Amino acid sequence: MKNIVxxxxxGSIGTQTLEVLKDLSxxxxxxxxxxSNKEMLKExxxxxxxxxxxxANQEAAFALAQEVDIPVLSDVDGLCELxxxxxxxxxxxxxxxxxxxxxxxxxxxxxxxxxxxxxxxxVSAGHLVMEYADQIVPIDSEHSALWQCLxxxxxxxxxxxxxxxxxxxxxxxxxxxxxxxxEQALNHPSWKMGGKIxxxxxxxxxxxxxVIEAHWFFGTDYDDxxxxxxxxxxxxxxxxxxxxxxxxxxxxTDMRLPIQYALxxxxxxxxxxxxxxxxxxxxxxxxxxxxxxxxxLNLAYQAGRIGGITPTVLNAANEVAVxxxxxxxxxxxxxxxxxxxxxxxxxxxxxxSLEEILAIxxxxxxxxxxxxxxxxxxxx
Numbered sequence: 001m002k003n004i005v006x007x008x009x010x011g012s013i014g015t016q017t018l019e020v021l022k023d024l025s026x027x028x029x030x031x032x033x034x035x036s037n038k039e040m041l042k043e044x045x046x047x048x049x050x051x052x053x054x055x056a057n058q059e060a061a062f063a064l065a066q067e068v069d070i071p072v073l074s075d076v077d078g079l080c081e082l083x084x085x086x087x088x089x090x091x092x093x094x095x096x097x098x099x100x101x102x103x104x105x106x107x108x109x110x111x112x113x114x115x116x117x118x119x120x121x122x123v124s125a126g127h128l129v130m131e132y133a134d135q136i137v138p139i140d141s142e143h144s145a146l147w148q149c150l151x152x153x154x155x156x157x158x159x160x161x162x163x164x165x166x167x168x169x170x171x172x173x174x175x176x177x178x179x180x181x182x183e184q185a186l187n188h189p190s191w192k193m194g195g196k197i198x199x200x201x202x203x204x205x206x207x208x209x210x211v212i213e214a215h216w217f218f219g220t221d222y223d224d225x226x227x228x229x230x231x232x233x234x235x236x237x238x239x240x241x242x243x244x245x246x247x248x249x250x251x252x253t254d255m256r257l258p259i260q261y262a263l264x265x266x267x268x269x270x271x272x273x274x275x276x277x278x279x280x281x282x283x284x285x286x287x288x289x290x291x292x293x294x295x296x297l298n299l300a301y302q303a304g305r306i307g308g309i310t311p312t313v314l315n316a317a318n319e320v321a322v323x324x325x326x327x328x329x330x331x332x333x334x335x336x337x338x339x340x341x342x343x344x345x346x347x348x349x350x351x352x353s354l355e356e357i358l359a360i361x362x363x364x365x366x367x368x369x370x371x372x373x374x375x376x377x378x379x380x
Contacts, residue, residue, distance in 0.1 A: 003030035003087050004263070007079060007103055008094035009044055010037040012194045013117045013139065013255060017092050018048060020260045023272050027263065031082045033073075035099070036060045042067060052085070054078040056099060076102055083107035090263065092139070093118045096196055097319060098361045101125055105354060108132040115139050115262040119209045124312040124357050126216030136217075137262045142210055143217055144258035145236035145249035150218065153239075160240040161220050163210055164230040165289065166190045168202040171231060177293070180332045182325065190233035190253050199322045200296075203335055204289065208300020212311050215304055222305050227297065229287045234276070252276050295336040299343065309349040309360050316364035317342035324372030338371045 004021065008014045009032040021027050029048040034041045036057035045053055045068050054073035055061035061074030073081055076099065083091045083103045091107045092115045093100050100118035105128060108114060114132075116122070117139035121129055129136065138144050142163045150158065169187045170177060185202040186195060200206035204227075211225050238248040251257050254273045261268065291298045296318070303314040321338040324330045330338070342364055349356065 001026060001028050002089040003028050004090050004092060005031040005033070005082055005085070005088050006092045006094065007033045007083060007100060008035075008092075008096065008118070010034040010040040011094055011096065012197075013094035013259065014092070016256050017094070017259050017263075018044065020256050020263065020272070021048075024260065024263065024269065030088055031085065033079050033082055033095075035095070038064045045070065051087075052082055054082045079103040080106040083112065084110040088112055090115055092259075092262075093121065094139070096120075096194070098124060098316070098358065101354065101357065104129065108135055111135070113137065115259075117259075119206075119213060120315055122213045122216045123209050123315045124361065125354065126212070126311075127351060128354060130216050137265055138213075138217060139255075139258050139262045140210065140213070141251075141255060141258045142237045143213060144261055145251075146214065146218060146239060148249050148261075149237065149239040149247045153241075155219070157241050158220075158224075158239060159242045159244075160224050160226055161214055161218060162226045162228055162238040162240060162246075163207060163214060164233070164235050164237055164286075165204065165207040165227055166201065166233045167229040167231055167287075167289075168204065170202055171229065178331055178333050182328070185325070185332060189231065195326060196319070196322055199326065199335075200318070203296040203322075203332070204294040205296035205300060205318050205335075205339075207289075208297045208304075209315065211297075211300055212304040222301060227289050229289050230285070232281070232284050234281060234284055250276060296339065299336060299339055303343060306348065307350070309346065309352045309357065310343065312352070312357050312361050313342055313346045313364045314339060316361045317368040320365050320368035320372060324369075329372050329375060334371075338368050341371060342368050 004027055006014050006017055029050050031052040032044050032050050033054035038060040052071050058074045061072050065072040080103045084106050090113045093104050094117040098120050100121055104121045114136045186198050188198050207227050214225050233253045234250050235248045238246050240246050256273050303310045317339045321335040
């Protein structure tokens with residue numbers, strides 16, 4: 001029996017992980033952690049009966065502790081304590097934002113297996129995290145697909161990694177992206193995801209962050225990582241080999257598949273997800289991304305190539321800008337403008353420590369928030 005801790009249990013990946021575990025033998029829900037969603041975490045505690053819980057919000061944690069019969073830890077220190085508990089085998093990291101950095105690193109140092117769904121961990125601290133590469137498995141569907149396609153292959157055999165992107169809700173949008181609404185941006189054509197990642201998919205920043213992740217996960221140069229638009233979202237990623245051939249991983253648009261594979265690896269188990277029926281698919285199409293119309297993708301490539309602290313700035317600025325858009329303070333195309341301004345303003349720093357990453361992350365958030373608070377930015 002393997003004990004599982006889910007950091008971010010009330011989010012999209014966390015709730016789907018619990019769905020997978022419900023029908024997966026050999027696993028036990030040992031601990032659940034969330035940010036501030038006390039009521040939903042309480043429901044999960046009563047249903048799944050973990051031994052421990054944690055809330056990043058101290059006030060919410062104190063309140064929850066009065067309502068349940070298990071210990072409730074708090075703050076980032078509490079998340080770290082839960083992730084590093086001696087009885088824990090696997091930590092699912094699905095917390096959104098930089099809050100996942102410290103718990104992930106502490107759990108890795110404690111020898112835990114990490115099933116990683118938190119993009120910020122690799123985007124901001126890839127050089128620190130990948131010292132423990134043999135303990136990390138990806139949950140993200142695209143990286144899970146690449147991981148499966150590369151199984152048993154030598155790096156010298158690989159020519160390109162190809163990440164697929166649905167293109168989001170604005171792939172064929174004919175009007176100006178300056179005035180699109182929040183509702184339009186949240187109307188993803190393929191995936192059911194949380195709000196932040198859905199907006200990132202609409203701007204293609206999500207795919208840019210995945211490019212940076214792939215660089216760290218697989219030790220691949222940015223020139224050898226491509227993005228291709230695949231609206232049907234059936235081919236999750238491909239690998240091109242030096243002989244010109246391609247290997248692809250196909251599956252339904254359901255995150256429960258990569259979640260389960262991350263937990264059971266190297267075994268493949270029967271899944272609750274309906275099987276993919278090729279005869280029902282129709283056409284599968286592919287096209288090149290429009291870097292001009294969706295500048296966030298290009299900004300991510302630029303930040304990744306510069307390296308050091310730059311991806312941290314990219315990520316922090318984007319998070320604040322996306323929150324500003326969802327809060328109605330800025331327009332959709334102000335998101336890349338704010339990110340670009342923050343990238344232009346920061347000083348380069350190679351191989352930053354965790355403390356430096358967290359400090360620059362916070363500084364960038366303050367700067368990006370100042371742009372958001374001024375309202376819609378001047379359009380160039």
